[in-house]
Amino acid sequence: MLRLFKKILQTGVVTEAYKAPKDNELENLGIQIKRHIDKKFSGSIAIRQVDAGSCNGCELEIHALNNPYYDIERFGIHFVASPRHADVLLVTGPVSRHMQTALLRTYEATPDPKWVVAVGDCAACGGEFGVSYASCGAVSNVIPVDMVIAGCPPTPLALMKGLLGLINK
């Protein structure tokens, strides 16, 4: 147990300790996001992430938003387990035909007002997979999309910027 506490103390808070330009940018960005969220959503937005056919690359980078460096939750952006608790659907992948109904039902289960963010090149335009017997291509071919965060996959910083763009709309 002592080793554990020692490591925690040694590690410190990496989120704030970083002074590299990139992380300053991150800090500014996050603070901006927080101001917008405060104004429109009383300090928080709830995101339901839906993988509608992705290769899992986008999921890895979305996961990274929760690591101690980005710690997106400190800005009031958090991920929830059910679409019924969500303000935003973060949808990745070309929509596989086998996931089409599941995505539609998830969309219907999300209460209004809601936003849909298509994450990654596949979600934006079909990417490497396009439209085929097995794939519906872009998310916008299945449900209305409010904004797109491109990239294969988008970096955590790009995801943060994207969310800011959404709130600016």
Add this chain to the structure above:
Amino acid sequence: MSTSNWTTDLLTQLNSAEFFIVPALQRHNAAIAAGSLGNQGDDKTVLWQIESKHWQQFSQYAIEQNLRWVAGWAEHAETQFIVNACFEKEGIYLLLRTQINADKPELPSQATVYPAANRSERHTQDMFGIHFTGHPDNRRWTRHKAWDKHSYPLRKDFYAQGEPEAITPPDMDYPFVKAYGQGVYEIPVGPVHAGIIEPGHFRFLAVGELILNLEERLGYVHKGIEKIAEGRTPESLARLAGRISGDTTVGHCWAACRAMEQAAGIEIPPRAALIRGILAERERVANHLGDMGAICNDVAFVFAQMQFTRLRELWLRTHAIVFGHRLLMDRIVPGGVICDVSEDSCTLIKQDIVQLRKELSDIMPAIDLNSSLEDRLYTAGYLPPETAAAFGTLGYVGRASGLNFDVRRDAPYPPYDQASFIVALEDQGDIASRFWVRYKEIKAALKLIEQFIAQLAAGDLIAEWQIPLVGSEGLGIVEGWRGEIATYVRFDAGNKIARFYPRDPSILNWPALEKLTLNNIVPDFPVCNKSLNGSYSGNDL
């Protein structure tokens, strides 16, 4: 001539049983294939052709000889189907091939002998309409409702666009295994899960909290990868392969490129091989770090999750600095690599390794002495060695249940043929074993990266591409971070792909999850699942 190994003995045995076999030595014969399978003159891959009526019988001989079932796939060629099954023993791969008539596509099932072949044959059944007679479970697998029961996407007369309905209905009537009795109930989970993970469906039969049975229903992220690969150029196929499973982008891209390079008969420059090795080992470390954190997180041990995600983030930032992509996508191309590693980069990579070792030497003892973690991870999700072997499980899942196999050591390819390392092994088969085997693999990977950097000599990064002859084929086998990846490629005219089949290790590991969760409690399912961490996308294709 092939050296005296088990293939010679098996061949003698089969000949005395009056099998008609065209052995590997005739692989250059135009009657079999215009190109060559396998590679620069080694005997690591042999190709045997047999009559279809002996297909199942062969597998009985194979299992008696302890051959491991590796992969199975088919191909449509005008009036017939070519069906392949790949086996391995002692690092030598045997590709078994037969032809069946397209008018009456039937083949005796090998799944009766090899449980590992089960889902693969169901996939072939759905995609080609080949009926595997005697198959123990011929329910549909990859097909849900996106295409009709009587159309088969990988046949040549099926267009990639298909004829889909505007809205594909849900697959409601899949006949799951049922159980009846007092107190037995079902829990359906998915395809949309609670976390940030890929979609799939799990059907639990439970009594109280105890799992009586678990059935997986995958195929939700089927994107038609095999179909849309047809007609692509080598570069384009490499890009697609890099997106079979986002966490294994290096592994799949390497396997696909190896297969294409074999078909084209080119050898990659030594510097390119070493850089590929560095990329693959860095990918392994990144994923293991993520998994180790996630396993701890699934038993609510957040300290480890925070530490490991922190280390993973630092590791990925170096990927971005040195290689230009956080997940290392599209760094490997047919013929070599597109990214060089400068002197400065080597220094940075070496510093990274020193730093990571130091961090882990702090964290691992803290974890090892933690009783709550021990309580949850030891004996949970037990996968017995026999079960692991029967399903042909691979990578850390197999190695945590004592299966001592690693392509890098047992069928080495450049740069691993010039490297020395110890294959991580555990034998308890529980979640703790799968956790610790990952840690051992990280340590081995760090040593490998150091060896590769030390061996880096000036040289080309990419070999000139040779357009392969029509029908040239290759089987690219590499050890991805999840385990052995076996990728088959056949070329058409004009440098175009005719057939692409990537066998992700998940295809063989997923069935093991159904077994290792038995008699565990439902709340332990997430950690059981994470300890195996199969790829949904790599499985569904």
